[in-house]
Amino acid sequence: MSAAADPQGAGLRAWLRSPSPASTWQARAQRAYLGWVAFRANPIAMAGLLIVVALVLAAIFAPLLTGSRGLDPDLPNRLLPPSAEHWLGTDQLGRDIYDRLIWGSRVTLYIVGLVSIIVAPIGLAVGTLAGYAGGWVDTVLMRIVDIFLAFPRLILALAFVAALGPGLENAVLAIALTTWSPYARIARAEVLTIRKADYIVAAEAQGASTWRILRKHVVPLCLASVIVRLTLDMAGIILTAAGLGFLGLGAQPPLPEWGAMISTGRDFLYDQWWVPTAPGAAIFLVSLGFCLLGDGLRDVLDPRSGEA
Amino acid sequence: MTDTNSAAATGKLPAAPRALRATASALVSLALTFIGLTAITFVIGRVMPADPVLAVVGDRASEEAYQRVFLEMGLDRPIWEQYLTYLGQILTGDFGTSIMTTRPVTEDILRFFPATLELATLATLIGCVIGIPLGVWAAVNQGRWIDHCARVLGLAGYSAPVFWLGMLGLLIFYGNLGWVAGPGRIDIYYDGLVEDPTGVILFDAAWHGEWEIFWNAFSHLILPAGVLGLYALAYIARMTRSFMLDQLGQEYVLAARIKGASEFSVIWRHAFRNVLVQLITIIGLTYASLLEGSVLTETVFAWPGIGQYITTSLFNADMNAVLGGTVVVGICFVGINMLSDLLYRFADPRART
């Protein structure tokens, strides 16, 4: 979303709408602008964007939004119901849940960010290579992908964390290891559809190296569908991380990871409902935000997928 | 996620050898997946900090007792040798014995898998029965508020952490309202009253005409299946809508409309028939992923299923159980995908040519 800012002024708008772009830069900017216009017209997608932006803002401005980092126990004030002083109440060790939720947004962003950074390049690399090279390279790589696809996902993540030891970084790594395989499939499918396209053949005829063709022509085309899929997967990633946290294998105490907060708070559901409910709702809201955003992005970036 | 690979590779062969080759390639793929699955799980099991020997001897064991079991378990040998021995064992149908349950892993799986099967089947049914009409309805009303609601509802089902929904569900429907029964598969004093040739309580109870037990088991099942069904529903509704929109934009739909076919007939007779074919893959995928056993749902509902079995075994470093469970689940996954692939080819005339 390079044009995430609302274009200002008539001059800029005219430039963006000009029927005959003067440069490739202008053409790209125009395409992005048109995408943005379409995106903005979709209220559901906008709601998703709003939620995600709110999450990012909460993470950035956490020190300003909260009174404490929500780490230090305050035993006399434990399990207080929501009030003016503690908007979402306090948890079993007397920590302010609102503070922990806001600081926890950093943990959530850290998880989804890191997983995306690991997953997208690996998936793209494997998929494009397999699709472009074909032959035994394709066969071998796709077999590996199949094996990872056949693995029960959470169980594989659990096994990896069990092997690596509990902790946030290891949880991220484990999730990445279980998430990359569908990306390779998508990228490969994309490559197969354009593999014999004229412009690729032309580039080959001009003597361009495989690496250059992959980088310049193939990868950019796959990128859109990968980004869409990634945004839609964010919810899955957040939920898997929460699941690991729930089983006590993710973030270590006292880090306010939302899944771990539900996990330790679940014993209080019956008498102090706010303790597990608040982080549950936060996870729900943020995953929903990413889903809605991903859905909207797909409409804009990936019109071929059919969901117009 | 259909296997585009084999479809592309076999595109130009005559019919009979092609089917043969497809079967062979499917078998090879199954075998390779199986070896990959076991190898990865095996290596993980051996590098894990959790110690399988301590799982047997307990944390206060003396060094002598520890060493004896260490040797008994063959852990002193190189890992590849251990792996090959294990592979040889599985090929004779022996998954070894579980440390945790002291029973053969095969026996355990036969006990835990039906519980998951029951749960996954009902959840998928719920997903289909509600999800498909919802998706069609949304597609027909594309862009209207019905569509938006259906989409958000679908995504919401996907976004909520299942363990959290499960806990809330238990609190409300069991704790407060008393509409359903609590955690577990059946009221405990019914346990063992019906002979269970299949292990699927609903089926066994119905078979013996034990309707009281049937309804008891059903009232235990409906809530966890509903929670998982919501997840299935979300995915199925979403994909149905997408496929349906695709079909509604096709020329034949337009042609049918021009011919004066009723809206109902256009939607359900023409468009939906083609959608159904595509949905087979989606439903298969959903079913397969639910069969993997939702560890989290099973934990919350004290459901003795395969997901919980594998997880607790993992925590207890009970690697025979983890390996056995993973292999069965993995094979199920691949098997269902192949089956839905096959069904797809059979049902879709275009895929056959």
Next chain:
Amino acid sequence: MNFLSRLAVTGLAAAILAGPALAPAPAYAAPPADTFVMAKDVSDIITLDPAEVFEFSGGEIIAQIYDRLMWFEPEDMATLVCGVCETYTVSEDGKSITFTMREGMTFESGNPVTAEDVVYSLRRVVKLNKTPSFIITQFGWTPENVDELVRVEDGAAVITITEDFSPALVLNALSAGVASIVDMKTVEEHATDGDMGYAWLKNHSAGSGPFKLQTWKANELVSMTANEDFRSGAPGVKRVIVRHVAEPGAQRLLIEKGDIDVARDLTPDMVAALESNDDVTVQTDAKAAVIYMAFNQSDEILSNPKVAEAIRYLVDYRGMADTFLKGQFKVHQAAWPEGMWAAYNETPYALDIEKAKALLAEAGYPDGFEIHMDTLNQSPYPEIAQALQGTLAQAGIKVEISTAEGKTLWPMYRARKHQLILAQWSPDYTDPHSNLDAFAHNPDNSPEAKLTGVLAWRNAWMDEDMNAMVVAARNETDTAKREALYHDIQAKLMHEGPYAILFQQTEQAVMRAEVEGFVSGPTFDLIYYRTVSK
């Protein structure tokens, strides 16, 4: 967020309503009056063979199935009495004990309980040599000499020890799970390859206790039926089902709904909330388990005694015991728990930040240090760890916490790879030697010795004086002198040992109001199902 959570619930309702609407109202029934249903986390059971059981839940189950050589009656759990024996006599030199048998007892197979069975059971433990066998092999018994030292003479079982143990300690150890009496004939019938029935007895029973095992389905349930011929009379219920429910929340719902008769693993806050409920009662029993923090002495910082002393002052004992541990743990700072014979109940330590700071300054760490703490990942350990983290930080000690499953934690602890560790200890039998041998006695501190079952060794701590004191107390035959020796050991250990002992457990069992007679003693296997009626 309230709105959204409600939205989620509404969505859930919409999805599920369709189901029950079609079904007739499910039939609910409380457990039948002759069946006692208990919910408990029993995932730790890995065997029900008394020669091998060393887990809490397994120990509790075999205590219902097997009668033991020595035993405690539920009416008086402080007095050791005969189990399957009628009387016992200790020889002049204190090295031999002769047990004469009760008449007329039978195993569940119908076979009579004889001295042969007693001798077979003890020999079997020694020869199988599983983890808990040390409880009796410490008397000097080995697979080679046990046939000679444990034998039948004139219809009585006679045991001889070669070490200088106090007879009181020996008799006490013979009330542990390893002294369960199995039916020799039945077990041998099921033996394969001379394994003394080891493979079979893991999930079958051959005892003469108040109940017999019906089924054990791991991670699902243990079901037992009454032995109407038990020597002290038939149990109060015909059937007992121990149902595995790992989630305290689920147990809470089940007990409130009356689907179970007793819930064993509710959290303190849940119990507090249920106290106003007339349908249930809360039974509180002191337990012998203690929670302690240990300091690895191979770590440079922690080996400084002043640092250890400072940390002991940096624990908010009261604060924790009065809030999130309330009702289930009380402050206890000695290695042998309160309520037991020879207990030492002084609690000299309390949170004192200034004193701790002064001690740290003396030790050369005026600004504190960074340290790693490992603990279990189930409640209450992570909570205690975080509370400790908070108070230690006030003196500048920055604690990083790692939580893990026991199976991951113990290998590290046994390999001395930890710094601080927060863990639990429960005695194996009701003699103070059980705990103090583990906490204080370390005959060889070298890494090669690998005394991995000994806490002192795990923490690389050895004190020659302490070793001598533990041996002296173990061998002392005069009860009063022995008690004084154990007090000395505990007092010394409290200040000089590599531990901060924090809390002692009290169990809160929540049961339906109509349930009576559930007796739960201090150790994990002194629990009686046979007295229960409803």
